[in-house]
Amino acid sequence: MIRHHPSDATLIAQAAGQLPALHAAVLAVHLSACPHCRGELRRLEDIGGVLLAELPPVPLQPDALARTLARLDEKVDATPPAVAPITLAALAVGRWWWLGPGVRLMPLSRRDASGTRLDLLCVAPGRALPGHGHTGPEMACILQGAYADETGEYSAYDIAEGNAGLDHTPIASPGADCICLVATTGRLRGHTWLARLVQPLMGI
Protein backbone atom coordinates (compact mmCIF):
# COMPACT_ATOMS: atom_id res chain seq x y z
CA MET A 1 0.00 0.00 0.00
CA ILE A 2 1.36 3.41 -0.96
CA ARG A 3 1.49 5.79 2.01
CA HIS A 4 3.80 8.55 0.87
CA HIS A 5 2.96 10.59 -2.21
CA PRO A 6 4.86 13.37 -4.00
CA SER A 7 4.18 16.94 -2.89
CA ASP A 8 1.86 19.27 -4.80
CA ALA A 9 4.87 21.29 -5.91
CA THR A 10 6.41 18.16 -7.43
CA LEU A 11 3.25 17.20 -9.29
CA ILE A 12 2.76 20.74 -10.56
CA ALA A 13 6.36 20.85 -11.74
CA GLN A 14 5.82 17.56 -13.56
CA ALA A 15 2.60 18.76 -15.20
CA ALA A 16 4.29 21.99 -16.21
CA GLY A 17 7.26 20.12 -17.69
CA GLN A 18 9.55 21.74 -15.15
CA LEU A 19 10.63 18.85 -12.98
CA PRO A 20 14.36 18.18 -13.38
CA ALA A 21 14.76 15.14 -15.63
CA LEU A 22 16.23 12.83 -13.01
CA HIS A 23 13.61 13.71 -10.41
CA ALA A 24 11.02 12.94 -13.08
CA ALA A 25 12.67 9.54 -13.54
CA VAL A 26 12.06 8.86 -9.84
CA LEU A 27 8.51 10.19 -9.99
CA ALA A 28 7.77 7.93 -12.99
CA VAL A 29 8.26 4.87 -10.76
CA HIS A 30 5.69 6.15 -8.27
CA LEU A 31 3.21 7.15 -10.97
CA SER A 32 3.39 3.70 -12.53
CA ALA A 33 1.86 2.30 -9.33
CA CYS A 34 -0.31 5.18 -8.11
CA PRO A 35 -3.64 5.84 -9.85
CA HIS A 36 -4.33 8.62 -7.35
CA CYS A 37 -1.32 10.68 -8.42
CA ARG A 38 -1.93 9.89 -12.09
CA GLY A 39 -5.39 11.40 -11.59
CA GLU A 40 -3.92 14.44 -9.87
CA LEU A 41 -1.51 14.86 -12.75
CA ARG A 42 -4.34 14.64 -15.28
CA ARG A 43 -6.21 17.31 -13.38
CA LEU A 44 -3.13 19.51 -13.45
CA GLU A 45 -2.76 18.93 -17.17
CA ASP A 46 -6.38 20.04 -17.58
CA ILE A 47 -5.38 23.22 -15.77
CA GLY A 48 -2.46 23.57 -18.18
CA GLY A 49 -4.91 23.21 -21.07
CA VAL A 50 -7.20 25.92 -19.72
CA LEU A 51 -4.27 28.26 -19.15
CA LEU A 52 -2.96 27.52 -22.65
CA ALA A 53 -6.34 28.30 -24.23
CA GLU A 54 -6.47 31.57 -22.30
CA LEU A 55 -3.01 32.78 -23.36
CA PRO A 56 -2.96 35.87 -25.57
CA PRO A 57 -2.05 34.49 -29.02
CA VAL A 58 1.32 35.29 -30.59
CA PRO A 59 0.94 35.50 -34.38
CA LEU A 60 2.81 32.93 -36.46
CA GLN A 61 4.62 33.69 -39.70
CA PRO A 62 2.17 34.43 -42.55
CA ASP A 63 3.06 31.16 -44.29
CA ALA A 64 2.92 28.99 -41.16
CA LEU A 65 -0.44 27.37 -41.91
CA ALA A 66 0.46 26.73 -45.55
CA ARG A 67 3.79 25.18 -44.55
CA THR A 68 2.13 22.96 -41.98
CA LEU A 69 -0.64 21.89 -44.36
CA ALA A 70 2.04 20.98 -46.91
CA ARG A 71 3.59 18.64 -44.37
CA LEU A 72 0.42 16.78 -43.40
CA ASP A 73 1.06 13.96 -45.84
CA GLU A 74 4.70 13.48 -44.89
CA LYS A 75 5.56 9.95 -44.01
CA VAL A 76 6.82 9.59 -40.45
CA ASP A 77 8.68 6.65 -39.03
CA ALA A 78 6.54 5.45 -36.18
CA THR A 79 9.28 5.08 -33.61
CA PRO A 80 7.54 4.68 -30.29
CA PRO A 81 8.63 7.30 -27.74
CA ALA A 82 11.28 6.29 -25.25
CA VAL A 83 9.61 5.24 -22.04
CA ALA A 84 11.34 5.90 -18.74
CA PRO A 85 12.42 2.61 -17.11
CA ILE A 86 10.34 1.94 -14.01
CA THR A 87 11.12 -1.58 -12.88
CA LEU A 88 14.15 -2.59 -10.87
CA ALA A 89 15.20 -4.98 -13.63
CA ALA A 90 15.00 -2.22 -16.26
CA LEU A 91 16.78 0.31 -14.07
CA ALA A 92 19.58 -1.82 -12.67
CA VAL A 93 21.72 -1.95 -15.78
CA GLY A 94 24.99 -0.77 -14.22
CA ARG A 95 27.22 -2.30 -11.58
CA TRP A 96 26.95 -2.15 -7.83
CA TRP A 97 29.67 -0.41 -5.84
CA TRP A 98 30.36 -1.30 -2.24
CA LEU A 99 29.93 1.76 -0.04
CA GLY A 100 30.13 0.19 3.37
CA PRO A 101 28.86 -2.82 5.28
CA GLY A 102 25.45 -3.70 3.84
CA VAL A 103 25.31 -0.66 1.59
CA ARG A 104 25.78 -0.62 -2.19
CA LEU A 105 25.32 2.06 -4.82
CA MET A 106 24.70 1.80 -8.55
CA PRO A 107 25.26 5.11 -10.34
CA LEU A 108 22.78 5.54 -13.18
CA SER A 109 23.69 9.00 -14.38
CA ARG A 110 26.39 11.59 -13.96
CA ARG A 111 25.42 14.97 -12.62
CA ASP A 112 23.37 16.73 -15.23
CA ALA A 113 23.21 20.46 -15.98
CA SER A 114 21.06 20.99 -12.89
CA GLY A 115 23.63 19.26 -10.68
CA THR A 116 21.40 16.24 -10.17
CA ARG A 117 22.54 12.65 -10.25
CA LEU A 118 20.57 9.42 -10.23
CA ASP A 119 21.51 6.29 -8.31
CA LEU A 120 20.15 3.06 -7.04
CA LEU A 121 20.85 2.59 -3.37
CA CYS A 122 20.70 -0.85 -1.80
CA VAL A 123 20.71 -1.29 1.96
CA ALA A 124 20.70 -4.62 3.75
CA PRO A 125 17.94 -5.27 6.30
CA GLY A 126 18.61 -3.59 9.64
CA ARG A 127 21.30 -1.27 8.26
CA ALA A 128 21.06 2.51 8.43
CA LEU A 129 20.94 4.46 5.17
CA PRO A 130 24.06 6.55 4.73
CA GLY A 131 23.92 10.28 4.13
CA HIS A 132 25.58 11.45 0.95
CA GLY A 133 27.80 14.33 1.96
CA HIS A 134 25.92 17.36 3.02
CA THR A 135 23.03 17.19 0.61
CA GLY A 136 21.32 13.84 1.12
CA PRO A 137 18.70 12.39 -1.16
CA GLU A 138 16.30 14.89 -2.65
CA MET A 139 13.71 12.53 -4.02
CA ALA A 140 13.61 8.80 -3.63
CA CYS A 141 11.19 6.07 -4.61
CA ILE A 142 11.37 2.66 -2.99
CA LEU A 143 11.59 -0.19 -5.47
CA GLN A 144 11.98 -3.11 -3.11
CA GLY A 145 11.96 -3.72 0.63
CA ALA A 146 11.26 -0.93 3.09
CA TYR A 147 12.84 1.48 5.52
CA ALA A 148 11.54 3.32 8.54
CA ASP A 149 12.41 6.58 10.22
CA GLU A 150 10.76 9.06 12.57
CA THR A 151 8.37 10.09 9.80
CA GLY A 152 7.02 6.61 9.18
CA GLU A 153 7.69 3.50 7.14
CA TYR A 154 8.43 3.71 3.44
CA SER A 155 7.84 0.69 1.26
CA ALA A 156 7.42 -0.13 -2.42
CA TYR A 157 6.50 2.90 -4.56
CA ASP A 158 6.47 5.35 -1.66
CA ILE A 159 8.09 8.72 -2.38
CA ALA A 160 10.43 10.41 0.07
CA GLU A 161 11.25 14.04 -0.62
CA GLY A 162 13.68 16.38 1.04
CA ASN A 163 16.86 15.89 2.92
CA ALA A 164 16.93 12.50 4.60
CA GLY A 165 20.23 13.42 6.21
CA LEU A 166 18.92 16.24 8.38
CA ASP A 167 17.71 14.84 11.65
CA HIS A 168 16.32 11.41 11.14
CA THR A 169 17.83 7.97 10.88
CA PRO A 170 16.27 5.76 8.23
CA ILE A 171 16.90 2.09 8.83
CA ALA A 172 16.17 -0.67 6.33
CA SER A 173 13.37 -2.88 7.58
CA PRO A 174 13.74 -6.63 8.12
CA GLY A 175 13.12 -8.80 5.10
CA ALA A 176 14.53 -8.07 1.65
CA ASP A 177 17.27 -5.59 0.81
CA CYS A 178 15.83 -2.10 0.60
CA ILE A 179 16.46 -0.68 -2.87
CA CYS A 180 15.62 2.93 -3.70
CA LEU A 181 15.92 5.03 -6.82
CA VAL A 182 17.34 8.34 -5.68
CA ALA A 183 17.75 11.67 -7.46
CA THR A 184 20.19 13.88 -5.58
CA THR A 185 20.82 17.48 -6.38
CA GLY A 186 24.07 18.96 -5.25
CA ARG A 187 23.99 22.51 -6.45
CA LEU A 188 21.57 25.25 -7.16
CA ARG A 189 22.78 27.15 -10.12
CA GLY A 190 20.62 27.12 -13.18
CA HIS A 191 17.50 26.06 -11.36
CA THR A 192 14.22 27.69 -12.00
CA TRP A 193 12.21 28.76 -9.01
CA LEU A 194 9.79 25.89 -9.50
CA ALA A 195 12.57 23.37 -9.55
CA ARG A 196 13.68 24.92 -6.28
CA LEU A 197 10.31 24.38 -4.74
CA VAL A 198 10.64 20.66 -5.15
CA GLN A 199 14.09 20.58 -3.65
CA PRO A 200 13.38 21.86 -0.19
CA LEU A 201 16.87 21.68 1.19
CA MET A 202 18.75 23.67 -1.39
CA GLY A 203 19.81 26.36 0.98
CA ILE A 204 16.54 28.23 1.38
Place this chain on the structure above:
Amino acid sequence: MTEPGPERLILKIAAHGDRAAFTALFMQFAPRVKAYLSRRGLDGTQAEELAQEALLTVWRKAAQFDPARASAAAWIFTIARNLRIDAARRAQFSQRGPDPTDEPLAAPTADVILAAEHRGARVGAALAALPAEQLEVIRLAFFDDRPHADIERVLGIPLGTVKSRLRLAMSRLRKLLEDDL
Protein backbone atom coordinates in the same frame (compact mmCIF):
# COMPACT_ATOMS: atom_id res chain seq x y z
CA MET B 1 -24.19 27.60 -36.18
CA THR B 2 -21.27 28.08 -33.85
CA GLU B 3 -18.00 26.48 -34.83
CA PRO B 4 -17.44 22.98 -33.49
CA GLY B 5 -15.29 22.87 -30.35
CA PRO B 6 -11.70 21.61 -30.48
CA GLU B 7 -12.69 18.12 -29.28
CA ARG B 8 -14.94 17.64 -32.30
CA LEU B 9 -12.32 19.11 -34.62
CA ILE B 10 -9.76 16.55 -33.46
CA LEU B 11 -12.28 13.73 -33.82
CA LYS B 12 -13.02 14.88 -37.39
CA ILE B 13 -9.32 14.82 -38.16
CA ALA B 14 -9.14 11.33 -36.69
CA ALA B 15 -12.21 10.10 -38.57
CA HIS B 16 -11.41 11.31 -42.08
CA GLY B 17 -8.30 13.48 -42.21
CA ASP B 18 -10.46 16.61 -42.29
CA ARG B 19 -8.19 19.47 -43.42
CA ALA B 20 -10.78 22.15 -42.78
CA ALA B 21 -11.06 20.94 -39.19
CA PHE B 22 -7.26 20.99 -38.93
CA THR B 23 -7.11 24.52 -40.26
CA ALA B 24 -9.66 25.70 -37.70
CA LEU B 25 -7.73 23.98 -34.91
CA PHE B 26 -4.45 25.44 -36.16
CA MET B 27 -5.84 28.98 -36.17
CA GLN B 28 -7.12 28.55 -32.65
CA PHE B 29 -4.18 26.80 -31.01
CA ALA B 30 -0.94 27.36 -32.94
CA PRO B 31 -0.64 31.05 -31.87
CA ARG B 32 -1.30 30.04 -28.25
CA VAL B 33 1.19 27.20 -28.35
CA LYS B 34 3.70 29.70 -29.74
CA ALA B 35 2.85 32.05 -26.87
CA TYR B 36 3.35 29.22 -24.38
CA LEU B 37 6.71 28.20 -25.87
CA SER B 38 7.90 31.82 -25.92
CA ARG B 39 7.08 32.16 -22.24
CA ARG B 40 8.97 28.97 -21.58
CA GLY B 41 12.09 30.65 -22.89
CA LEU B 42 12.26 29.60 -26.56
CA ASP B 43 13.29 32.27 -29.03
CA GLY B 44 10.92 33.37 -31.78
CA THR B 45 12.21 30.96 -34.43
CA GLN B 46 12.18 27.91 -32.14
CA ALA B 47 8.75 28.78 -30.78
CA GLU B 48 7.43 29.17 -34.32
CA GLU B 49 8.87 25.84 -35.44
CA LEU B 50 7.76 23.89 -32.40
CA ALA B 51 4.27 25.39 -32.55
CA GLN B 52 3.93 24.10 -36.12
CA GLU B 53 5.40 20.77 -35.02
CA ALA B 54 2.89 20.56 -32.17
CA LEU B 55 -0.07 21.00 -34.48
CA LEU B 56 1.46 18.54 -36.91
CA THR B 57 1.65 16.06 -34.03
CA VAL B 58 -2.02 16.70 -33.30
CA TRP B 59 -2.76 15.75 -36.91
CA ARG B 60 -0.66 12.61 -36.78
CA LYS B 61 -1.89 11.43 -33.41
CA ALA B 62 -5.51 12.54 -33.69
CA ALA B 63 -6.68 8.93 -33.69
CA GLN B 64 -5.18 8.54 -30.22
CA PHE B 65 -6.99 11.53 -28.72
CA ASP B 66 -9.16 10.17 -25.92
CA PRO B 67 -11.85 12.61 -24.79
CA ALA B 68 -12.52 10.36 -21.80
CA ARG B 69 -9.08 11.28 -20.45
CA ALA B 70 -8.46 14.85 -21.43
CA SER B 71 -9.98 17.95 -22.93
CA ALA B 72 -8.61 18.96 -26.32
CA ALA B 73 -6.76 21.91 -24.78
CA ALA B 74 -5.14 19.69 -22.13
CA TRP B 75 -4.12 17.19 -24.80
CA ILE B 76 -2.57 19.88 -26.98
CA PHE B 77 -0.88 21.33 -23.90
CA THR B 78 0.81 18.01 -23.06
CA ILE B 79 1.92 17.61 -26.69
CA ALA B 80 3.50 21.08 -26.69
CA ARG B 81 5.02 20.53 -23.25
CA ASN B 82 6.58 17.22 -24.28
CA LEU B 83 7.92 18.62 -27.55
CA ARG B 84 9.63 21.37 -25.57
CA ILE B 85 11.12 18.85 -23.15
CA ASP B 86 12.30 16.62 -25.98
CA ALA B 87 13.89 19.63 -27.66
CA ALA B 88 15.64 20.70 -24.48
CA ARG B 89 16.64 17.29 -23.26
CA ARG B 90 20.27 16.86 -22.45
CA ALA B 91 20.16 14.27 -19.72
CA GLN B 92 20.14 10.56 -20.30
CA PHE B 93 16.70 10.12 -18.80
CA SER B 94 13.64 11.73 -20.26
CA GLN B 95 11.69 14.00 -17.94
CA ARG B 96 8.58 13.96 -20.02
CA GLY B 97 5.44 12.66 -18.44
CA PRO B 98 3.55 9.73 -19.85
CA ASP B 99 1.98 10.81 -23.12
CA PRO B 100 -1.79 10.54 -23.24
CA THR B 101 -1.26 9.40 -26.81
CA ASP B 102 0.72 6.36 -25.73
CA GLU B 103 -2.35 4.26 -24.96
CA PRO B 104 -4.79 2.47 -27.24
CA LEU B 105 -8.36 3.54 -27.36
CA ALA B 106 -11.95 2.67 -28.24
CA ALA B 107 -14.23 4.99 -30.21
CA PRO B 108 -15.64 7.69 -27.91
CA THR B 109 -19.36 7.85 -27.28
CA ALA B 110 -21.35 11.07 -27.61
CA ASP B 111 -21.58 11.61 -23.85
CA VAL B 112 -17.84 11.18 -23.50
CA ILE B 113 -17.29 13.90 -26.11
CA LEU B 114 -19.74 16.17 -24.31
CA ALA B 115 -18.04 15.50 -21.00
CA ALA B 116 -14.66 16.42 -22.53
CA GLU B 117 -16.13 19.67 -23.84
CA HIS B 118 -17.42 20.53 -20.40
CA ARG B 119 -14.27 19.44 -18.65
CA GLY B 120 -12.27 22.44 -19.78
CA ALA B 121 -15.11 24.77 -18.85
CA ARG B 122 -15.32 23.31 -15.32
CA VAL B 123 -11.59 23.63 -14.77
CA GLY B 124 -11.73 27.16 -16.15
CA ALA B 125 -14.51 28.08 -13.74
CA ALA B 126 -12.61 26.56 -10.83
CA LEU B 127 -9.49 28.53 -11.75
CA ALA B 128 -11.52 31.72 -12.07
CA ALA B 129 -12.85 31.12 -8.55
CA LEU B 130 -9.34 31.15 -7.07
CA PRO B 131 -8.09 34.25 -5.25
CA ALA B 132 -5.97 36.31 -7.64
CA GLU B 133 -2.68 35.66 -5.83
CA GLN B 134 -3.23 31.88 -5.94
CA LEU B 135 -4.08 31.93 -9.64
CA GLU B 136 -0.92 33.96 -10.19
CA VAL B 137 1.38 31.32 -8.69
CA ILE B 138 -0.35 28.56 -10.68
CA ARG B 139 0.05 30.55 -13.88
CA LEU B 140 3.70 31.24 -13.10
CA ALA B 141 4.27 27.56 -12.39
CA PHE B 142 3.02 26.65 -15.85
CA PHE B 143 4.38 29.52 -17.88
CA ASP B 144 7.40 31.02 -16.26
CA ASP B 145 11.00 30.06 -16.65
CA ARG B 146 12.64 32.62 -14.44
CA PRO B 147 14.99 31.67 -11.62
CA HIS B 148 13.45 31.74 -8.19
CA ALA B 149 15.14 34.98 -7.15
CA ASP B 150 13.29 36.77 -9.94
CA ILE B 151 10.01 35.21 -8.90
CA GLU B 152 10.51 36.45 -5.39
CA ARG B 153 11.19 39.88 -6.78
CA VAL B 154 8.29 39.84 -9.25
CA LEU B 155 5.76 38.72 -6.66
CA GLY B 156 7.44 40.50 -3.79
CA ILE B 157 7.06 37.42 -1.58
CA PRO B 158 9.51 34.80 -0.35
CA LEU B 159 9.67 31.33 -1.90
CA GLY B 160 8.05 29.80 1.17
CA THR B 161 5.00 31.96 0.55
CA VAL B 162 4.93 30.89 -3.09
CA LYS B 163 4.90 27.33 -1.88
CA SER B 164 2.09 27.84 0.61
CA ARG B 165 0.02 29.67 -2.02
CA LEU B 166 0.51 26.76 -4.41
CA ARG B 167 -0.63 24.38 -1.69
CA LEU B 168 -3.69 26.49 -0.90
CA ALA B 169 -4.56 26.79 -4.57
CA MET B 170 -4.31 23.04 -5.04
CA SER B 171 -6.49 22.14 -2.08
CA ARG B 172 -9.10 24.66 -3.19
CA LEU B 173 -9.06 23.35 -6.76
CA ARG B 174 -9.40 19.83 -5.43
CA LYS B 175 -12.52 20.81 -3.52
CA LEU B 176 -13.99 22.66 -6.49
CA LEU B 177 -13.36 19.78 -8.86
CA GLU B 178 -14.10 16.91 -6.51
CA ASP B 179 -15.80 13.93 -8.18
CA ASP B 180 -15.75 15.95 -11.34
CA LEU B 181 -12.65 14.84 -13.09
